[in-house]
Amino acid sequence: MHKSIKRIIVPTALVIFLIAIIAACGSDEAKESTAAKKLYNTGLSADEINNEAFADIFPLQYESYKRNEEMSDTKYGGSIPTSKFDHTKEPYLPIIFNGYGFAKEYNEDRGHIYAVEDNINIARITDKSIGSCFTCKSTAVPILLEEDEFGDGYWSANFRNEIVPRAEELGHSPIGCSDCHDPETMELRVTRPMFATAMEARGVDISNPTKNEMRTYVCAQCHVEYYFEPKKKEVTFPWTNGLKPEEMYEYYDTIAKDSGFAQDWIHTVSGAPMLKAQHPEFEIWSEGPHGIAEVSCSDCHMPYERSDGKKKITSHQWTSPLKTIEQSCRTCHADKTEQELKDRVEGIQDTHMENLHKAEEISIDAHYFINKMITTGAPESKIEEAQELVRKGQWLFDIVAAENSAGFHDPQGAMDSMKKSTEALNEAIIIATEELVKLDVNIDELKEEIDKVKKAVYDEPDVFKKKDHVINDYFPNQQPPKN
Ligand code: HEC
Ligand code: HEC
Numbered sequence: 001m002h003k004s005i006k007r008i009i010v011p012t013a014l015v016i017f018l019i020a021i022i023a024a025c026g027s028d029e030a031k032e033s034t035a036a037k038k039l040y041n042t043g044l045s046a047d048e049i050n051n052e053a054f055a056d057i058f059p060l061q062y063e064s065y066k067r068n069e070e071m072s073d074t075k076y077g078g079s080i081p082t083s084k085f086d087h088t089k090e091p092y093l094p095i096i097f098n099g100y101g102f103a104k105e106y107n108e109d110r111g112h113i114y115a116v117e118d119n120i121n122i123a124r125i126t127d128k129s130i131g132s133c134f135t136c137k138s139t140a141v142p143i144l145l146e147e148d149e150f151g152d153g154y155w156s157a158n159f160r161n162e163i164v165p166r167a168e169e170l171g172h173s174p175i176g177c178s179d180c181h182d183p184e185t186m187e188l189r190v191t192r193p194m195f196a197t198a199m200e201a202r203g204v205d206i207s208n209p210t211k212n213e214m215r216t217y218v219c220a221q222c223h224v225e226y227y228f229e230p231k232k233k234e235v236t237f238p239w240t241n242g243l244k245p246e247e248m249y250e251y252y253d254t255i256a257k258d259s260g261f262a263q264d265w266i267h268t269v270s271g272a273p274m275l276k277a278q279h280p281e282f283e284i285w286s287e288g289p290h291g292i293a294e295v296s297c298s299d300c301h302m303p304y305e306r307s308d309g310k311k312k313i314t315s316h317q318w319t320s321p322l323k324t325i326e327q328s329c330r331t332c333h334a335d336k337t338e339q340e341l342k343d344r345v346e347g348i349q350d351t352h353m354e355n356l357h358k359a360e361e362i363s364i365d366a367h368y369f370i371n372k373m374i375t376t377g378a379p380e381s382k383i384e385e386a387q388e389l390v391r392k393g394q395w396l397f398d399i400v401a402a403e404n405s406a407g408f409h410d411p412q413g414a415m416d417s418m419k420k421s422t423e424a425l426n427e428a429i430i431i432a433t434e435e436l437v438k439l440d441v442n443i444d445e446l447k448e449e450i451d452k453v454k455k456a457v458y459d460e461p462d463v464f465k466k467k468d469h470v471i472n473d474y475f476p477n478q479q480p481p482k483n
């Protein structure tokens with residue numbers, strides 16, 4: 001109606017001018033409605049899982065995707081393959097995760113294109129590994145979950161002998177178009193069922209998401225904390241009590257325990273039943289300033305870019321936004337220069353890493369103090385109390401360490417978690433010290449022995465052998481023998 005009135009009373013040139021202004025002012029709404037309408041008809045099958053099939057139809061997005069092969073680092077992030085045990089990173093992790101696969105090999109993450117290759121080659125994958133380990137790596141997973149051959153048996157099927165060969169047969173790709181898009185229409189979609197299950201458990205309805213929510217949900221199906229529930233070995237997100245580190249801990253101590261999941265592993269030094277955190281970018285982001293302001297993962301990690309020097313597309317190179325501050329951040333923070341924003345991020349990260357290293361050091365002491373409690377015959381109840389505290393304390397720093405932004409996604413929340421972590425760990429040391437003093441243990445000698453172990457781990461040049469220096473005659477293994 002508006003338009004027809006204008007047509008009658010104003011000259012055509014002016015009408016075009018007015019429409020242009022209206023369109024410019026309401027650009028957000030305009031973007032929203034065109035994106036909603038701009039569904040494609042690709043002519044591809046609904047089951048298409050091979051990236052190459054999309055290449056000719058969407059050459060610009062495909063080229064952008066291919067740039068995930070590039071490798072370059074930022075101060076704390078980036079995509080050059082590096083061990084986390086590197087001296088410049090976290091050299092004592094082989095102590096912290098001793099007795100578990102993460103003490104064997106633990107690398108920085110890198111581009112999506114390498115997901116399958118890195119998954120198959122990591123030393124943590126063995127002949128006994130299961131399908132669940134493949135869940136956030138390959139485009140074949142949604143099909144494997146539906147197929148008669150596996151179905152529900154997918155989760156516990158053998159990784160090397162059953163899952164990988166079948167995925168190859170299906171012509172899968174590492175994390176690809178079909179993981180986030182419906183191949184027929186390119187509409188954004190969630191393909192991993194455990195995300196929907198976990199959101200429902202939190203009481204969040206995801207049946208009718210907004211476009212902005214989808215720009216986060218597509219990532220949140222993989223970039224999260226998870227564990228394998230013991231019955232079917234199904235990948236499960238511990239979100240029923242909430243997304244904060246303590247809330248997830250509470251879940252593990254109640255719901256997961258009741259279902260038979262007591263721990264990821266028993267620590268060789270302290271004998272404590274430990275939890276290993278995965279990569280909870282979604283959870284940490286949710287509680288941080290950008291999550292609260294509903295700034296999506298894609299806003300920063302998939303900024304618009306000019307391709308061909310003219311066409312504007314969504315970048316499909318998922319990497320550190322510090323490489324694209326102009327497009328990723330200055331769209332909203334135009335009052336700050338690129339350098340100011342970079343300095344602000346690195347400032348947050350420096351403080352975060354400093355606190356993380358402190359928490360790690362206290363955790364190491366706590367494990368060894370408990371070891372001494374065990375070998376000198378401290379009361380069982382005190383040992384258990386200290387073990388419980390080291391389990392909780394280590395979880396509270398590991399959950400923000402396993403999160404890959406070095407504190408940026410939620411600077412304050414990460415600091416709070418590390419503060420609670422060091423409180424719990426210090427308390428474990430206090431309990432242990434009281435008992436050890438009663439038993440006449442020389443605390444100075446104990447500390448010297450801990451320093452010797454740390455030096456041996458640090459000095460060992462072969463990353464795969466670092467873990468072997470953690471246990472010795474002074475600190476014997478507390479892990480029960482595997483059956
Ligand atoms: C406000 C911008 C912003 C938002 C929103 C955001 N991130 Fe980040 N993200 C960053 C920055 C900055 C870093 C740190 C990069 C660095 O250290 O080089 C980062 C780091 C990461 C990394 C590690 C990258 C690397 O180079 O190793 C991953 C993975 C990641 N984010 C995933 C996510 C996911 C998933 C979401 C949504 C749940 C999200 N991010 C939301 C800005 C953002
Ligand atoms: C990890 C998730 C993810 C993967 C994998 C992915 N995309 Fe996207 N894609 C997105 C998001 C998010 C958008 C932005 C959609 C929006 O805001 O409406 C997008 C947008 C698009 C668009 C719309 C035009 C544009 O540039 O905004 C096309 C076409 C597209 N992707 C093609 C592809 C192709 C081809 C592949 C595989 C090579 C692929 N995508 C892989 C998440 C993904």
Ligand code: HEC
Pocket residue numbers: 077078079108109110111112114115116118119135136137138175179180215218219220221222223297298301302318319320
């Ligand atoms: C199907 C699972 C899956 C989905 C969906 C997914 N990711 Fe990832 N992402 C991974 C895995 C696995 C890695 C690590 C790959 C490796 O190290 O080989 C990774 C790595 C990354 C990295 C690190 C790259 C680097 O340079 O270090 C970033 C950043 C990232 N993802 C962001 C995102 C964002 C943003 C989304 C949503 C738009 C998303 N991812 C969707 C599984 C996924």
Ligand code: HEC
Pocket residue numbers: 289290293295296299300321322325328329330331332333341342344345411
């Ligand atoms: C879509 C808009 C948007 C984008 C993109 C965005 N931000 Fe923000 N940023 C916000 C909003 C909104 C806030 C919250 C402001 C508030 O709470 O006062 C915020 C807050 C911040 C803060 C203050 C947080 C604190 O607690 O001190 C920093 C620093 C920041 N952003 C950096 C960045 C960086 C770096 C990037 C790119 C990697 C980025 N932002 C991308 C909208 C955005």
